[in-house]
Amino acid sequence: MSELTILERRFPGRKAGLKREILEQALACFNETGIESTTIDSIRVSCQASVGAIYHHFGNKEGILGALFFAVLDDQHEFFEQYLARANTLKDFVSAIVMSYVDWVVQNPEWAKFQFQARGFIAKGPLRQELSNRNTKQLKGLKAKLQTVDSCGIKISLPFELIPSLVIGATENYCRAWLSGRVPTCPSVYREQLSAAAWRSIQN
Amino acid sequence: MSELTILERRFPGRKAGLKREILEQALACFNETGIESTTIDSIRVSCQASVGAIYHHFGNKEGILGALFFAVLDDQHEFFEQYLARANTLKDFVSAIVMSYVDWVVQNPEWAKFQFQARGFIAKGPLRQELSNRNTKQLKGLKAKLQTVDSCGIKISLPFELIPSLVIGATENYCRAWLSGRVPTCPSVYREQLSAAAWRSIQN
DNA sequence: ATAATTACAGAATATTATTCTGTATATAGA
DNA sequence: TCTATATACAGAATAATATTCTGTAATTAT
Numbered sequence: 001m002s003e004l005t006i007l008e009r010r011f012p013g014r015k016a017g018l019k020r021e022i023l024e025q026a027l028a029c030f031n032e033t034g035i036e037s038t039t040i041d042s043i044r045v046s047c048q049a050s051v052g053a054i055y056h057h058f059g060n061k062e063g064i065l066g067a068l069f070f071a072v073l074d075d076q077h078e079f080f081e082q083y084l085a086r087a088n089t090l091k092d093f094v095s096a097i098v099m100s101y102v103d104w105v106v107q108n109p110e111w112a113k114f115q116f117q118a119r120g121f122i123a124k125g126p127l128r129q130e131l132s133n134r135n136t137k138q139l140k141g142l143k144a145k146l147q148t149v150d151s152c153g154i155k156i157s158l159p160f161e162l163i164p165s166l167v168i169g170a171t172e173n174y175c176r177a178w179l180s181g182r183v184p185t186c187p188s189v190y191r192e193q194l195s196a197a198a199w200r201s202i203q204n
Numbered sequence: 205m206s207e208l209t210i211l212e213r214r215f216p217g218r219k220a221g222l223k224r225e226i227l228e229q230a231l232a233c234f235n236e237t238g239i240e241s242t243t244i245d246s247i248r249v250s251c252q253a254s255v256g257a258i259y260h261h262f263g264n265k266e267g268i269l270g271a272l273f274f275a276v277l278d279d280q281h282e283f284f285e286q287y288l289a290r291a292n293t294l295k296d297f298v299s300a301i302v303m304s305y306v307d308w309v310v311q312n313p314e315w316a317k318f319q320f321q322a323r324g325f326i327a328k329g330p331l332r333q334e335l336s337n338r339n340t341k342q343l344k345g346l347k348a349k350l351q352t353v354d355s356c357g358i359k360i361s362l363p364f365e366l367i368p369s370l371v372i373g374a375t376e377n378y379c380r381a382w383l384s385g386r387v388p389t390c391p392s393v394y395r396e397q398l399s400a401a402a403w404r405s406i407q408n
Numbered sequence: 409a410t411a412a413t414t415a416c417a418g419a420a421t422a423t424t425a426t427t428c429t430g431t432a433t434a435t436a437g438a
Numbered sequence: 439t440c441t442a443t444a445t446a447c448a449g450a451a452t453a454a455t456a457t458t459c460t461g462t463a464a465t466t467a468t
Binding site: 036196197204 | 237238239240241320321324325327328329339362363365366368369370372373374375376377378381384386387388389394397398400401402404405406407408
């Protein structure tokens with residue numbers, strides 16, 4: 001794991017300084033007051049920039065949202081790939097998905113909160129195609145990797161389209177509950193249980 | 205099941221006619237173009253009302269959102285209670301939760317889509333307390349019912365706070381995927397599998 | 409060194425949400 | 439039935455917000 005923040009990794013260099021600052025404050029605003037009720041002006045005040053600067057870098061509000069959203073997505077994906085690379089059996093495979101998800105959320109709670117909020121917006125707006133492309137691509141990668149893995153003597157009889165939901169659904173649901181304060185206990189505490197439950201759920 | 209629509213059940217009577225019409229068109233707009241990018245004026249045009257009428261009934265945009273959101277929540281809850289009433293064993297209990305969720309979503313896909321979109325907004329805005337109250341209340345009801353049920357000789361050793369996520373997480377995830385078009389197969393097809401997987405996931 | 413591009417500032421404008429004032433319609437009490 | 443009171447609606451006026459536009463500084467490339 002690098003010491004840099006997500007923004008420093010995705011928008012590196014000194015000349016991207018203001019860009020990062022705008023994004024950082026925008027993230028804070030979005031998480032505090034919600035995406036819709038965050039105004040460009042509130043972001044502008046937070047980062048002490050001008051509307052001109054903001055619109056120069058991002059075009060419009062959706063542009064800020066998109067820059068943040070795809071930065072998260074990329075970061076999460078890289079993180080996930082690191083876990084996946086070490087998985088040799090099907091059980092490891094399931095475990096890697098669950099664990100990487102939990103660990104990433106716990107390490108980046110503010111980004112995770114934002115991601116949950118923003119997905120809906122992106123799925124509607126002009127960037128929906130981009131999101132859809134990435135989803136298909138990632139799914140294809142997963143399928144390929146899945147072929148190369150030792151299946152532990154288990155024959156999965158459930159239809160493939162159900163598997164992703166079974167593997168990640170409960171974990172995602174719990175992480176969301178934790179981020180919103182509905183449950184107090186950090187998902188890290190339940191890494192093993194969530195992983196084991198996912199594994200049980202796909203067998204029959 | 206009543207023949208009436210959700211709106212007719214929640215806002216009955218002739219004098220609530222325009223109110224229902226506004227809500228119906230607002231729902232359509234929200235689902236088509238997203239909540240943020242839906243303007244009051246686009247709703248006004250769709251239902252051929254005046255801004256005055258809209259603001260008279262709902263106060264502001266958030267008010268429309270809230271009326272729709274809690275109407276859905278109430279409807280879903282009643283539907284769910286019908287299933288739950290028939291559950292006598294723990295396994296039935298889990299099954300009732302999964303099945304009622306799937307059936308409701310499949311019967312009311314537009315409302316379900318809206319619910320997923322709107323939850324984030326409500327969780328931020330001024331109605332968040334109301335939402336939180338309902339969640340706690342429902343959870344309390346579930347716990348109470350859980351005590352009265354035959355546990356099938358199973359001793360659940362997982363912490364309680366994990367259970368709701370394990371039971372409904374995968375199903376919710378799949379329904380969401382279906383509503384957004386990411387998977388083609390209707391969740392109804394997988395009712396049994398989802399229910400069985402949830403049941404396996406909570407045992408260890 | 410200078411031309412060209414990129415980064416920024418802030419006033420001007422456009423879009424959208426909300427309020428306000430007035431009128432009609434319904435409802436309740438006499 | 440009459441009238442007072444509240445509720446339902448219409449649409450112009452205003453406020454809040456997003457976006458554009460024009461100009462200037464800084465940076466980069468030639």
